[in-house]
Structure formats: C-alpha cells, structure tokens
Amino acid sequence: MAALALKDRSVNFLSLDSIIDTSLKDDLYLRDGSWEIVKGLNSETEQWLDLTAFTKVFTDTPEFKNADLVWAFEIFERIYHKSGESKRLSHSFQFTIESFFEFQKSTEILELYLVPQNLTWVFYANRDNWKYAIQC
Numbered sequence: 001m002a003a004l005a006l007k008d009r010s011v012n013f014l015s016l017d018s019i020i021d022t023s024l025k026d027d028l029y030l031r032d033g034s035w036e037i038v039k040g041l042n043s044e045t046e047q048w049l050d051l052t053a054f055t056k057v058f059t060d061t062p063e064f065k066n067a068d069l070v071w072a073f074e075i076f077e078r079i080y081h082k083s084g085e086s087k088r089l090s091h092s093f094q095f096t097i098e099s100f101f102e103f104q105k106s107t108e109i110l111e112l113y114l115v116p117q118n119l120t121w122v123f124y125a126n127r128d129n130w131k132y133a134i135q136c
Contacts, residue, residue: 015119020133025075026111028124028131035133047104048112048125054100057123057132063095063116070095072103072114075124 016022021029028037038057043050049057058064073090080087089109093099095116114123121134 016113016115016122019119020113020122022075022113026126028122028133030133034136036136038132039129040131041129042125042127046101047107048130049100049104051097051101053130054097058095058100061095061116061121067094067096068116069093070114070116072107072109072112074109075111075113 019031021031030037040049040053040057042048043053062068063070069092071090071092074088077086077088079085089107091103091107091109093103111126112124114125115121121132124131124133
C-alpha cells in the first residue's frame with residue numbers, strides 16, 4: 001500500500017510513514033519502540049476526548065502551550081462512487097481547547113491521526129478508543 005500523502009506544504013506528511021505504519025488500519029502501529037504510549041477509551045459525551053482526558057494528554061505539549069497549528073486527517077481515503085474521486089478528509093487548526101472541541105464536534109472524520117508540524121507526537125483515535133504516542 002502507498003505511503004500516506006497529503007498536500008500540505010507546511011508539513012512533510014510522508015515523514016509520518018517513517019514513524020508509523022500508515023498502511024495498517026484501525027490502530028496506531030509505531031515503527032520502533034522509542035515512543036511512550038498513553039491509551040484511553042473514548043468519552044461518553046464527546047467524539048474522542050472529554051476535557052479531563054484532553055488536559056491529561058495535551059496541556060504539557062509545546063503546541064498546546066503556544067496554540068500552534070496541528071493537522072488532523074482521516075486514516076483512510078474515502079471513495080465517492082458517483083464521481084470515482086478519492087479524498088482523505090483533513091483539517092488544520094490552532095491547538096487550543098476551544099478549537100479542538102469545535103473540531104471534534106463538527107468533523108466528519110471517523111478515525112484520525114492528529115499531529116504537530118515536527119511530528120514529535122501522534123494522536124490516533126477511532127470509534128472506540130484513542131492512543132497518544134510521544135517520542136521519548
């Protein structure tokens with residue numbers, strides 16, 4: 001399967017494929033053991049994270065502290081049968097509590113990777129659980 005490719009000049013997403021195996025679906029498959037992983041079940045009230053889990057996972061990251069841009073994208077490409085077009089849903093936003101919860105509430109993305117520009121951490125979530133991996 002081809003490496004994950006997104007058209008965004010700000011981030012080299014092909015580098016993400018050197019960190020995780022993006023050809024495997026339905027989980028976060030890291031390519032080496034030098035990452036610390038935190039796991040959790042999805043919130044009962046939000047699509048992925050509630051405020052407590054968000055705070056636990058992200059408030060110490062530089063991206064959150066600086067409200068830097070982060071990128072979210074679906075782990076698969078959707079194929080639209082009428083047009084034959086394939087498209088991977090993606091979205092970028094300033095990393096604040098408000099913007100994350102607005103994204104979480106409004107997105108059509110079902111399973112996602114969320115990453116900062118420097119790819120020092122990866123957040124993965126599906127319909128049931130989430131994983132956050134950070135370089136050690």
